[in-house]
Amino acid sequence: MSKKVRRYEASTGYRGSEDYIVSDDLRNSVNIAIALQKPLLIKGEPGTGKTMLAQSIADSLDKELIIWNIKSTTKAQEGLYVYDTVQRLYDSQFGEGDVANIKKYIKLGKLGEAFITSEPVVLLIDEIDKADLEFPNDLLWELDQMSFYIPETKETIGAVHRPIVVITSNAEKELPDAFLRRCIFHYIEFPDPEGMERIIKVHHPNLEKRLLEQAMETFYMLRNVPNIQKKPSTSELIDWLQALVVGGISPNRIKQDLPFLGVLLKKNEDLDTLLNQLHGKTQSRSPNYASSSLNRYRY
């Protein structure tokens, strides 16, 4: 391996930024990834700040952030470069520009962009699991070697500085093992109430204590309702608090009225489920037998 491991200096590493609370183990993982020069793969529930992390790393290390958003139709090639043949064909038809110069029609993608910048950058590959199953495999070489070859121009684009690569995944799909082996992996846990309070303080520094208490209690209550398909997450809680403040809701009413519920629960089914639960509508499905305790005996 030609890569040199940088001596780890805690003082120069990533330490979190003002608007982003980072847990110790996450900060460790980031620094390990930076030092080992491997991509950092971040998984976790939606809304636990996976995407924000890249921004925070960029801010804290004072680097530019390049974001490559992955969609279900994204191909690995697009991140490297696109050869705009259609434009070239058009130009040749109407005699515009120098068609002989293929370079003109090669457009670098986000990954390519991150390679050729003169300053080291942070590259975020967002929601990699959205793409096809083979997508990560197609990027193995490029992420490993930080270079790729353009056959059309017989050029090799190599990274001037190895970018810090952060990859996020919502765990919609498993990623291939070969890809995983090359990454540093971190799973962001859903924050416990204490951690959550710290996060909220960053976003709403002057929140009334009682409002926060009530809102948090309601929030964790909602998360624990069984059979909710899309559990409300951190970002939704922050939006909700904003709505509560703007709406001037009295803290005493939060638990009873559940105001602005639509901010927390985004699915109709979830709202129905919740209402069913709250009104104690238990559907009795046992006309003949009522002893539910016996139900434990399964064979």
Added chain:
Amino acid sequence: MFTKFFYTLKNFGVPVSMNEWQALLEALEGGMAGSSLTGFYYLCRAVLVKTEAHYDRFDIAFAAFFGDIETPEGLPDKIWEWLNKELPELEITDEMRNNHQQLDLDELKRMLEERLAEQDEEHHGGNRWIGTGGTSPFGHSGYHPGGIRIGGQSRNLSAVKVAGMRRFQEFRTDETLGVRQFQVALRKLRQFTTRLEGARTELDLDGTVNKTCDNAGRLELVWERPRDNAIKVLLLMDAGGSMLTYSRLCNQLFTAVNRSNHFKDLQIFYFHNCIYDWLYHDPACRQNDYTDTEYVLRTYSPDYRVIIVGDASMAPYELMRVGGIIDWDLHNDKPGIEWLRRIRQHFEYSAWLNPIPRNYWDWMDGAFTIRKISEIFPMQPLTVDGLEKAITALRSKQAVAVN
């Protein structure tokens, strides 16, 4: 010592490769673990473990391996002697908690080094020197929220205890061997959309060349509709007690189906032994977490491919009689077999996968119900082979046997 840890991890089912091990050693050389076991724990986990499903196995392996070694090495012997004394537990007040802000690990290490250089006598209690009790960040049996424990037992949950907490237990998915084969088999379950609907977004190269030639060289682009898989899948899994034996196999299939991203829609329900009025949302078959079978029949169109996984062996009355349901407090007005027939009639593309090997079907306990059910659904054993056959069956409509 480290190489042993590598094999311990492997034994506990954490798939580590040489590649990652190399990376870990590099990281250790770079001093990234600090000199604390906690630092080492997080470093190992970040480098070696690649999915939250394996966090739990890693925790167990780590606790098993380092359970006895809770101390950084390389401290002078006399410090060990000072520390080898047990003390009564220190009472911790809130005030004390507030007095100690968390110290940074590096700062701690620096301070520890300084103190090692300065300290020349045994020390117990107090808040500065290395020793037992007290609130100095160094030593054991004392209290300091961010201190380094040296020797002794953990009193206030620090260092390696994190691993023992096993917070990631619920992420286990278990057993991935053979998943890939299932996955490959499932890939064959696809049917491309017709080219009659949807937006024309793909450049048809051949068409373009033809048209352009027709126009004597004047470019004309031809677009066509992309081909997508239109297959929708409904997976019904038996989560009854008798299925426990086959849980590994079923998990593999489950993982493979879940990983398959080429289905247009994938719905999963669970049932207990036989299907009656309710289909449950999770394997626990909790009775407040279900969808009516009736609703499923009404909502999902007949072009859903239905894969039922179950051992199909139960007491004959469970299948044939009104009220035959195994759950004591539930009652079914229609016998299970009727529900199965209705499902089969509605979903013409359906198949039953049975984890019991085929040559047991005729004589084991549930032989009667297995025979009855296989008269309704085309039944295949749950093997890669059987899955492939079932998928072939799912691609075309099979005759529905209604007796």
